[in-house]
Amino acid sequence: MNSIVKVKKQMQKSPDNWEIPFMDFVDDFRYYKDYSAIAKPFKYDNERFDALLASTIEYLCHEQCLDSPQWTKNVSSCKKPWFVSGLENLKAIALVESPLEFRIRKIFVLENFLSRV
Secondary structure, eight states, X not given: OOOHHHHHHHXXXXXXXXXXXXXXXXXXHHHHOOGGGTSSOOOOOOHHHHHHHHHHHHHHHHHTTOOOOGGGGGOOOOSSOEETTOXXXXXXXXXXXXXXXXXXXXXXXXXXXXXXX
C-alpha cells in the first residue's frame, strides 16, 4: 500500500489523471486499514489536492472507526469551492450530498464519490 505522501506525488505528476492513484489509495486503505500509510503528512503545496486528501482521510477514518491523524486539521479549505465532478448540472446535488468532511474544506462531491462499483 502506498503512503499518502506517495499518492499525492503521483496525483501531482499526472494532474489530468489524478483519480487513478487517488481511488487506488481509497481501495487499499479500505482493504488493508494500514494507519501507517496516513500517519505522516504530505507537503502542503496544492490547495485542491491537499484539501481533497485530508477530507478523504478523515472520511475513511470515520468509516473505519479510526481516529484521524492530527495533521489533517492543519489542512486548509479551498479558497474557492471545488466541485470535483466539474459538471455544472451536478453542483446543486453535490452541495446537498457532500459528506461533512468534504464540505468543511469547500469540496463538493456526490455521495457515491468514494464508492466503487
